[in-house]
Amino acid sequence: MKNRIISGVAVIVSGLLIALGPQFLFKVCAATGDVFMKCHWSAQAEIGAGALIAALGIALVIFASAETRLGLTIGVFLSGVLALLIPHALIGGCSMPSMPCRKISFPAITVIGILLLIGAALNALYLTRKKR
Numbered sequence: 185m186k187n188r189i190i191s192g193v194a195v196i197v198s199g200l201l202i203a204l205g206p207q208f209l210f211k212v213c214a215a216t217g218d219v220f221m222k223c224h225w226s227a228q229a230e231i232g233a234g235a236l237i238a239a240l241g242i243a244l245v246i247f248a249s250a251e252t253r254l255g256l257t258i259g260v261f262l263s264g265v266l267a268l269l270i271p272h273a274l275i276g277g278c279s280m281p282s283m284p285c286r287k288i289s290f291p292a293i294t295v296i297g298i299l300l301l302i303g304a305a306l307n308a309l310y311l312t313r314k315k316r
Contacts, residue, residue, distance in 0.1 A: 188245060188253065191307045195241030195260050198300045202267050202293060203234025210292045212285040213278055223277035223285035226270050230293065233267040237300070254311040261304035268297040 206212050206227035213221050240260045244253055271277055271293055277285040 187310060188248065192241050192245030194303055195244055196238050198296055199234045199238030199241055201296050202237060203231045205292060206230055206289050210288045212289045213283050221278055222275055223289065226275040226277055229270045229275055230267060233263060233270060237263045237267065250311050250314050254308060257304050257308045257311060261301060261308070264297050264300040264304060268294065
C-alpha cells in the first residue's frame with residue numbers, strides 16, 4: 185500500500201511537471217507573431233506525454249495487483265523515454281544555445297525525465313522482488 189501511494193504520486197507529479205512545466209513554469213520561447221518555433225511544438229507534444237505519464241500514475245495508485253503495477257511501471261518507463269526523446273531527437277528546439285528552451289525548458293525536462301526513468305526502474309525492481 186505504501187509503495188503504491190508513494191510511487192503513484194511521484195509519477196503523477198512528474199507527469200504534470202512534464203506536461204505543464206514548459207507551458208507555465210519553465211516556458212519555452214515565445215511566438216513571434218504567427219510564427220511558432222520548434223520548441224513550441226516540442227512543448228505541445230510534452231503535454232501529451234506528460235498527461236499519459238500522469239494517467240499511468242493514477243492507475244498505479246488505483247490498482248493493487250503487483251503484476252498490474254509492474255506493467256504500468258513499464259509503461260511509465262517507456263513514456264519517460266518518449267518525454268526525453270521529444271526535445272532531444274524527435275522534434276527538438278531552437279538552434280541557438282542562448283534561447284530559453286535550450287537554457288531552461290529542455291534541461292528541466294531532461295532532469296525530470298531521468299528521475300522518472302530511475303524511479304520507474306527502481307519500482308519495477310521492487311515489484312519483481314515482491315512478486316517472488
